[in-house]
Amino acid sequence: MRKQEVIRIKHNMASSMRSLFSDHGRYVECFRRFLNNSTEHQCMLEFMDKQLPGIIARIGDTKSEIKILSIGGGAGEIDLQILSKVKAQYPGVHINNEVVEPSAEQITKYKELVAKTSNLENIKFAWHKETSSEYQNRVMEKKDIHKWDFIHMIQMLYYVKDIPATLKFFHSLLATNAKILIIVVSGTSGWDKLWKKYGSCLPQNDLCEYVTSSDLTQMLDSLGIKYECYDLLSNMDITDCFIDGNENGELLWDFLTETCNFTMTAPPDLKAEIMKDLQEPEFSVRIEGKVLFNNNLSFIVIEA
Ligand SMILES: C[S@@+](CC[C@H](N)C(=O)[O-])C[C@H]1O[C@@H](n2cnc3c(N)ncnc32)[C@H](O)[C@@H]1O
Numbered sequence: 001m002r003k004q005e006v007i008r009i010k011h012n013m014a015s016s017m018r019s020l021f022s023d024h025g026r027y028v029e030c031f032r033r034f035l036n037n038s039t040e041h042q043c044m045l046e047f048m049d050k051q052l053p054g055i056i057a058r059i060g061d062t063k064s065e066i067k068i069l070s071i072g073g074g075a076g077e078i079d080l081q082i083l084s085k086v087k088a089q090y091p092g093v094h095i096n097n098e099v100v101e102p103s104a105e106q107i108t109k110y111k112e113l114v115a116k117t118s119n120l121e122n123i124k125f126a127w128h129k130e131t132s133s134e135y136q137n138r139v140m141e142k143k144d145i146h147k148w149d150f151i152h153m154i155q156m157l158y159y160v161k162d163i164p165a166t167l168k169f170f171h172s173l174l175a176t177n178a179k180i181l182i183i184v185v186s187g188t189s190g191w192d193k194l195w196k197k198y199g200s201c202l203p204q205n206d207l208c209e210y211v212t213s214s215d216l217t218q219m220l221d222s223l224g225i226k227y228e229c230y231d232l233l234s235n236m237d238i239t240d241c242f243i244d245g246n247e248n249g250e251l252l253w254d255f256l257t258e259t260c261n262f263t264m265t266a267p268p269d270l271k272a273e274i275m276k277d278l279q280e281p282e283f284s285v286r287i288e289g290k291v292l293f294n295n296n297l298s299f300i301v302i303e304a
Pocket of ligand 1: 073078101130
């Protein structure tokens with residue numbers, strides 16, 4: 001019997017663990033804590049500054065309008081960075097930015113951010129409150145298929161059921177010179193190890209797939225879709241996770257394990273094992289007294 005199966009059998013008994021996705025409010029709070037305690041967005045911004053201008057250099061050539069589709073745009077912070085780079089590349093060209101996002105709460109935050117941001121003239125925004133597969137079904141049923149110049153899927157493919165079908169569909173929507181940008185956790189990250197070792201002991205749910213860049217590049221290879229993959233270093237400060245009763249630490253535990261109230265509801269032996277493991281070098285490094293979990297990100301660029 002494999003070690004993972006042994007752990008699952010051992011821990012499945014008498015566990016009252018519940019998926020974090022069953023409590024949307026807590027999930028949003030945990031995600032905010034993750035952003036506050038990680039270099040996730042800084043890492044993305046570095047990519048947007050250094051790599052994105054080269055990637056989008058030709059997407060709008062000979063076009064009177066640039067069409068951008070954001071899948072799972074969240075509260076829009078990263079989307080607006082992308083728009084500023086496209087604007088800088090194509091000054092004065094009209095941009096049509098459409099967002100597919102199932103969370104009403106996130107859409108409200110996105111709209112608030114747009115309302116208080118300057119320099120967005122020439123950009124038209126539209127939000128669709130739906131998942132990527134609902135969007136796919138809607139446009140296919142209505143035969144209302146638009147081509148797009150830039151499509152991005154940032155930290156959202158975990159929530160898609162049939163990823164190869166989704167990749168194939170959005171690839172078919174690319175206009176001439178268009179690109180897709182996907183961001184997911186890297187196959188070299190601590191997440192990969194955490195999910196492989198403990199995924200089966202944590203609450204199973206229909207909403208989230210444990211997918212990393214290694215899985216995605218394999219899928220793209222099978223589909224025969226060409227891509228380039230860039231890896232950037234990122235970390236998540238999980239020091240508070242090892243301070244008993246620390247509120248920030250508890251929310252970060254929930255985010256790491258996708259479990260509601262992990263420290264209260266996990267079987268003690270599972271909790272002890274994960275706590276010990278996450279301090280090991282394959283998951284984290286210790287710098288100046290801080291425990292930094294490996295949150296390396298992969299940026300996958302697909303061409304038309
Ligand atoms: C981790 S957040 C990332 C948000 C943003 N892209 C960022 O990087 O800050 C994932 C987002 O995907 C959205 N989402 C979840 N399931 C989705 C689906 N099936 N299709 C499209 N978006 C989805 C969530 O509501 C959430 O806003």
